[in-house]
Amino acid sequence: DVKVTQSSRYLVKRTGEKVFLECVQDMDHENMFWYRQDPGLGLRLIYFSYDVKMKEKGDIPEGYSVSREKKERFSLILESASTNQTSMYLCASSILDNQPQHFGDGTRLSIL
Amino acid sequence: SQQGEEDPQALSIQEGENATMNCSYKTSINNLQWYRQNSGRGLVHLILIRSNEREKHSGRLRVTLDTSKKSSSLLITASRAADTASYFCATGFSSNTGKLIFGQGTTLQVKP
Numbered sequence: 001d002v003k004v005t006q007s008s009r010y011l012v013k014r015t016g017e018k019v020f021l022e023c024v025q026d027m028d029h030e031n032m033f034w035y036r037q038d039p040g041l042g043l044r045l046i047y048f049s050y051d052v053k054m055k056e057k058g059d060i061p062e063g064y065s066v067s068r069e070k071k072e073r074f075s076l077i078l079e080s081a082s083t084n085q086t087s088m089y090l091c092a093s094s095i096l097d098n099q100p101q102h103f104g105d106g107t108r109l110s111i112l
Numbered sequence: 113s114q115q116g117e118e119d120p121q122a123l124s125i126q127e128g129e130n131a132t133m134n135c136s137y138k139t140s141i142n143n144l145q146w147y148r149q150n151s152g153r154g155l156v157h158l159i160l161i162r163s164n165e166r167e168k169h170s171g172r173l174r175v176t177l178d179t180s181k182k183s184s185s186l187l188i189t190a191s192r193a194a195d196t197a198s199y200f201c202a203t204g205f206s207s208n209t210g211k212l213i214f215g216q217g218t219t220l221q222v223k224p
Contacts, residue, residue, distance in 0.1 A: 004154070031210035042216035043155075043200070050210065058211075090154055097210040098142050098162075101202075103154035 002027045006091050006104035013111055019078040021107050023091030030096060032074035034058075034066065037088040037106070049074055081111045116201045116215030124221040131188040133218040135201030136181075143204040144177055144184050145212065148197045155200065158186075193224045 007022035025032065031050050035043040035058075045058030047066040055066050063085060067075045074093075078085055088108050092101040119134045135144070143162045147155040161168045161177045161184070168175045174187040188195055198219045202212040 033211075035214075040216070043214040045211065045213075048211060092155075094210045098204045098206075099210065100145060100157035100160055101155075101210070101212060102157065103147075105154045106152075108152075 002029070002093070002102040004091055004093055004102050004104040006089075006107050008107050009105060011107055011109045013078075013081050013109070015081060015083060015111060017078075017081045019081050019109070019111075021076040021078075021089055021091075021109070023074045023076070023104060024072050025074075025093040025102070026072065027093070027095065027102075028071065029093035029102075030071075031094045031101075032068065033092040033094075033101065034064075034074065034076045035090045035092065036060070037090055043090065046076065083111050085109065086111045116203055116213060118199075118201060118215040118218045120218060121216070122219045122221075124223065125191060127191060127193055127222055127224050129191055131191050131195070131220055131222070133186045133199050133201075133220070135184045135186070135215055137184075137201075137203050138182065139203075140205075141179075141203045142206045144175075145202045145204065146173075146175060146184075146186050147200045147202060147214075149200065149217070150197045158199075188220075191220075191222045193222050196220060196222045 033048040034046045049055045049068045065077045091104045094101045145160045146158040149155045198217045200217045202214045
């Protein structure tokens with residue numbers, strides 16, 4: 001089975017901090033994704049990557065950046081955390097286009 | 113760029129009954145996928161149906177796709193308390209990125 005591992009289930013940070021969320025997949029998948037999930041808004045795509053060092057903005061990239069130095073690892077960076085970035089963050093990967101995405105268990109991030 | 117809209121937003125049924133959830137979308141798609149999310153966890157892929165398919169089955173799940181109406185439905189037969197979860201549809205496109213757009217989900221409660 002595909003395993004997508006997010007480094008933390010729960011994280012509490014302070015306003016203005018630089019925050020790193022890490023995601024690792026173990027199945028050599030080409031595509032990786034970062035979403036945030038908020039009540040009433042569903043899943044919204046922040047950034048995605050279709051190859052090492054390649055990235056594209058999703059629907060809500062403002063305030064975020066990403067890094068994919070190795071195929072198996074996709075990091076989400078909050079450059080200067082703000083309270084409106086308190087949310088559930090979900091990482092996913094897929095082997096190819098138009099194939100199922102495999103999700104991690106999520107990181108519930110609180111910015112105080 | 114919300115693509116999918118799900119109906120109903122919430123559904124409560126008794127164990128043994130069937131549950132039907134609907135998804136409508138706006139633009140042409142390559143495929144439509146259904147996912148399940150248990151409370152506080154990541155999403156799990158259930159079934160993928162391609163735009164040239166009309167119906168697909170997987171165990172107690174039946175998915176239909178009507179591209180002329182731009183809609184899909186997920187039927188869970190003989191529901192169980194363990195089916196209690198949120199269910200999301202997601203649409204995929206003919207591109208080289210694997211990007212999906214998720215609906216806001218239907219929350220299903222199955223009472224024992």
